[in-house]
Amino acid sequence: MLEENIRKVTPYVPGEQPQCKVIKLNTNENPYPPAPGVKEALRNLDTDRLRLYPDPEMKTLISALAEFYGVKKEQVFAGVGSDDVLSMCFLTFFNSGKPILFPDITYSFYKVWADLYRIPYECQPLDENLRIRKEDYEKENGGIIFPNPNAPTSIYEDLSFVEDILKKNRDVIVIVDEAYIDFAGPSAVRLIDTYDNLIVTQTFSKSRSMAGMRIGFAIGNERLIRWLNDVKYSFNSYTLSYPSIVCGTGAVKDRAYFEETTERIIRTRTWVQKELKELGFIFPESSTNFIFAKHPDYSGTDLFEALRNENIYVRHWNDPAIKEYLRISVGTDEEMETFLNVLRAVMKKR
Amino acid sequence: MLEENIRKVTPYVPGEQPQCKVIKLNTNENPYPPAPGVKEALRNLDTDRLRLYPDPEMKTLISALAEFYGVKKEQVFAGVGSDDVLSMCFLTFFNSGKPILFPDITYSFYKVWADLYRIPYECQPLDENLRIRKEDYEKENGGIIFPNPNAPTSIYEDLSFVEDILKKNRDVIVIVDEAYIDFAGPSAVRLIDTYDNLIVTQTFSKSRSMAGMRIGFAIGNERLIRWLNDVKYSFNSYTLSYPSIVCGTGAVKDRAYFEETTERIIRTRTWVQKELKELGFIFPESSTNFIFAKHPDYSGTDLFEALRNENIYVRHWNDPAIKEYLRISVGTDEEMETFLNVLRAVMKKR
CATH class of the missing domain: 3.40.640.10 (Type I PLP-dependent aspartate aminotransferase-like (Major domain))
Structure with missing residues (x-):
């Protein structure tokens, strides 16, 4: 009876909370600390x-x-x-x-x-x-x-x-x-x-x-x-x-710090986009702190899961319109270097 | 035209922000710092x-x-x-x-x-x-x-x-x-x-x-x-x-600090209620950190304004059902001492 008057919603499943050290490129957070x-x-x-x-x-x-x-x-x-x-x-x-x-x-x-x-x-x-x-x-x-x-x-x-x-x-x-x-x-x-x-x-x-x-x-x-x-x-x-x-x-x-960290993320983004292009990825030119990319030869779900198995978390949706895409947040140069290396290894395996 | 689709609400008037030193007994805040x-x-x-x-x-x-x-x-x-x-x-x-x-x-x-x-x-x-x-x-x-x-x-x-x-x-x-x-x-x-x-x-x-x-x-x-x-x-x-x-x-x-400060407020409340009763105020026995009191011989609005003129802020509503009441938050003993002294002076004047 109580149940009848409860607002019906799609229950949320809280995001995975990995226990080990991961590279977290799944929620578009800034890799640099606040000002x-x-x-x-x-x-x-x-x-x-x-x-x-x-x-x-x-x-x-x-x-x-x-x-x-x-x-x-x-x-x-x-x-x-x-x-x-x-x-x-x-x-x-x-x-x-x-x-x-x-x-x-x-x-x-x-x-x-x-x-x-x-x-x-x-x-x-x-x-x-x-x-x-x-x-x-x-x-x-x-x-x-x-x-x-x-x-x-x-x-x-x-x-x-x-x-x-x-x-x-x-x-x-x-x-x-x-x-x-x-x-x-x-x-x-x-x-x-x-x-x-x-x-x-x-x-x-x-x-x-x-x-x-x-x-x-x-x-x-x-x-x-x-x-x-x-x-x-x-x-x-x-x-x-x-x-x-x-x-x-x-x-x-603190305007200077804000401008400097933003610039740094944009520089990293330019470099990562170049690398992804060389790997055959297709994506719109990013104007954000993430890259929305798909690959003609690899399924989005497969890449997402393969990266996660290597402790690299990117974002992926099951919506049919965008299920081939990964949304990859731009981290530090070091994080993106690791990400690219793992991505290359993963792609070689398949 | 734009105005037509705006949600109609009763505009809020932000609470008075007194510029000088006041005793603030109007929002039921705790007079003691956090744990x-x-x-x-x-x-x-x-x-x-x-x-x-x-x-x-x-x-x-x-x-x-x-x-x-x-x-x-x-x-x-x-x-x-x-x-x-x-x-x-x-x-x-x-x-x-x-x-x-x-x-x-x-x-x-x-x-x-x-x-x-x-x-x-x-x-x-x-x-x-x-x-x-x-x-x-x-x-x-x-x-x-x-x-x-x-x-x-x-x-x-x-x-x-x-x-x-x-x-x-x-x-x-x-x-x-x-x-x-x-x-x-x-x-x-x-x-x-x-x-x-x-x-x-x-x-x-x-x-x-x-x-x-x-x-x-x-x-x-x-x-x-x-x-x-x-x-x-x-x-x-x-x-x-x-x-x-x-x-x-x-x-x-920090359970001990919480219990101690709560007890202290209750003790102050007991004392202030006794003093208010002696001044002829009528109020329900308080189970909160405020006292909801009225006086048979003084209007709520008058007391509220007289106290405010002396930089003591209590809460007052214009709702006819409760307009004779003041809601007085329980502060420190020192604050309440001052409040009571000012209240006595204000009551003598009228």
Whole structure:
């Protein structure tokens, strides 16, 4: 009887927790530690202050982000990872009753939040090169969301592409999910004063090496950010912990470290792509900290399992559309050297 | 046009942020710092580990809680403050379409989550002594939630009262929100093996002095906790940050400090209640870290404002049912001494 009223979901199987030493290239984490300012912020943190609720306005973090991105404080919103920020955006902006649009191959949580908040949606197919077709986003809709670069395809579309979608959709909110933008090209943040229907979201989990801290943020014009805050405060006043606010602030203030580690990952990516190409892999040019690659002569499942047997973890999906692909996070040069050596050995064996 | 599809909420006005030194007795924070183990955990925290996602299963924290409460690990669920835990419980357990029941004077977020997830609800009035009437919870319903002790009334009902409600509602989930239980009597946690429809929630924000860390948890039988985890994982795999998991674990392991500070607050409460009674205040015997008091000769609004003018912040609502009451958090002896002196002076003036 009790069972009848329980929300039905597909039970999650927690990711494998390998007991031995592995090379972990399966969740797009940054191989470099957070900025030195984060360690300092944590060491200096006033533990006694933890007895108090955190600042619900997260003023130090919001100010640091506003300064970093050259926008106003009133144009920045923050949450517990970009998952929390995106979920709050769905709740705030997608209430028309018309279907929202997003790509069919994309971040898997868009469907989950749409279902959760009972927002109708229509998935738009990628083209034969795994690219988003902007014409698909010209039909009537209740809002649009797409990642740029898209995941797991790793493909970045330039700002004129983003602007075309924004221009055709002035009456609905367009969310550009820029989780991987720092490994790509210019951010749509520069368009927020031109398009009052644009929300850009980003995360501290990738380029800022702070997946463990759970910080994400959104930038948009003041009116959109105010609406987002109104909804957030009405449901949950205190989201980010005091240490997250303090350490997030410390991370943003260190621009040089951020730029240096990002550059390093891009250099490693260039080299790994060259090596993979020589091995016969096919992949879109990556604009992210991962490479989305398949091989004409090897099955994705086989390669995934063979690598795992050698303690190298990459990501693989059973979805028929992408089951031949591996998503390989870009680690350090040493990690990628090992990865490539093992990959070569594995390929020789089959 | 854009405005049409935005979720309509009552905009929140952030709490006053006084610039000068004040005595803050308005949010039921603990006046004592977190356990020494928290400081140690934070000092020893491996900052480099922040680059990785936190353990989605929060194993160290869950194990520490299970040990502390003498339950199995599979009977414990954790989230970002009890707000996150309660919201997840609403989503998981209240899906029958029938109205859920909760008191009319209680934690204000129950209505908010019910509205958010479109769960019908019926508020049940308190009796003339501000107590929950258990007969009101015998009608057909889709689930029940009440705080014990209730807030802001501060009244604790004993476990036979809780059991009576559980027995009459074997086919729906009953959530007992024990945010303040450590300042009261026995917890309903001891009933989870007897009643498979019981979920007990608690928080680190009050008795554990960690409001700034955002940790809450639920305890119930294994099947309920599994359902809760299934829903949580389907929406958001990573909720608690790495520092929250580490520091939460450090806090739970120090039972002596927890018991000592809780005892100290209870002693201060006893003394303050005696003083307030001598001043003519009327209040239910408090089982929490706050006192919910009114005075027959002074208006709640007047007292609230007079105290604020003297830099003493207590909580006051404009709800007609409770507008004569002040909710006064129990601070240190020194803070309460000052509070009482100012209160006496304010009362003389009128």
